[in-house]
Amino acid sequence: MLNIYNIETSNYVNGNGCRYVLWVQGCDLKCTGCWNKQTWSFKQKKLKSIDEIFSQIKSLAHSLQGVTFSGGEPFLQAKVLSVLAKMIKENTNLDLQIFTGYSKEELKDEFHIKLLKYTDILVAGRFDMNKPNNNQTVYMLNNNIDAWLFNNSDVEIEINDYMDIKITGYPTDKLIDGIKRECI
Numbered sequence: 001m002l003n004i005y006n007i008e009t010s011n012y013v014n015g016n017g018c019r020y021v022l023w024v025q026g027c028d029l030k031c032t033g034c035w036n037k038q039t040w041s042f043k044q045k046k047l048k049s050i051d052e053i054f055s056q057i058k059s060l061a062h063s064l065q066g067v068t069f070s071g072g073e074p075f076l077q078a079k080v081l082s083v084l085a086k087m088i089k090e091n092t093n094l095d096l097q098i099f100t101g102y103s104k105e106e107l108k109d110e111f112h113i114k115l116l117k118y119t120d121i122l123v124a125g126r127f128d129m130n131k132p133n134n135n136q137t138v139y140m141l142n143n144n145i146d147a148w149l150f151n152n153s154d155v156e157i158e159i160n161d162y163m164d165i166k167i168t169g170y171p172t173d174k175l176i177d178g179i180k181r182e183c184i
């Protein structure tokens with residue numbers, strides 16, 4: 001089972017094109033300026049089986065370019081995510097992008113390596129909002145797909161009929177404050 005913070009089935013700011021994005025729950029890296037601190041806790045948030053997630057991805061595959069794993073810290077759940085990644089890569093044409101707070105050199109245990117085997121684009125390194133590209137490095141692990149250009153000003157905002165707001169990407173505090181003022 002995977003401990004998940006959130007899933008978006010159509011998101012445009014976490015890789016190329018329309019993406020299924022899975023944010024896992026749990027991270028102990030405490031990066032500078034992390035804007036996802038609600039994902040740090042290792043307490044159970046939403047538990048989902050990889051079969052359930054894969055079947056949703058497969059049913060949406062026709063409208064997606066890829067799948068993104070983010071967090072929280074995906075490589076802390078690498079054992080289960082590597083099985084999901086294998087299912088995605090062996091049964092769909094979707095690309096797989098992963099955001100991690102670890103450096104590429106730190107990803108060396110058995111399950112890290114297994115997960116990396118199915119990863120097309122890795123965005124790695126301790127996040128620091130005050131450094132260029134948020135202090136992260138983009139690794140093209142599969143050169144047969146389109147490169148991803150890091151853009152830390154991309155933001156996606158979704159507001160439903162009930163005025164529930166979801167913000168993904170790289171919002172500034174000023175933007176978040178402005179949206180709250182207008183919508184809450």
Ligand code: SF4
Pocket residue numbers: 027028029030031034035036037039071072073100101102126127
């Ligand atoms: S790895 Fe991600 S979730 Fe974890 S502290 Fe760093 S930015 Fe936050």
